[in-house]
Amino acid sequence: MRVFKFKNMVGVTKDPTLFLLLGSIGLLLFGSIGYGIYTTVGPSSYKLRDTIKEHARLHELGIAHGHNSHNHNEADHIH
Numbered sequence: 198m199r200v201f202k203f204k205n206m207v208g209v210t211k212d213p214t215l216f217l218l219l220g221s222i223g224l225l226l227f228g229s230i231g232y233g234i235y236t237t238v239g240p241s242s243y244k245l246r247d248t249i250k251e252h253a254r255l256h257e258l259g260i261a262h263g264h265n266s267h268n269h270n271e272a273d274h275i276h
């Protein structure tokens with residue numbers, strides 16, 4: 198009886214379906230958290246935000262600038 202109980206416990210903890218489910222949930226969670234942190238404090242995000250901020254400043258101050266010039270990334274344009 199003791200042996201049967203032990204075997205049963207091992208069978209529950211090694212359930213491949215549960216393990217896969219928890220594993221995929223954990224991976225998804227950590228992946229999205231990591232991606233969120235990277236996009237928030239990552240170097241590319243900082244550069245992008247800085248570019249938009251600098252651009253908005255040009256409009257606020259009324260400084261003439263070309264929207265089709267090469268130093269402007271049209272994909273980052275928000276207006």
Ligand SMILES: [Zn+2]
Pocket residue numbers: 252256262264
């Ligand atoms: Zn502009």
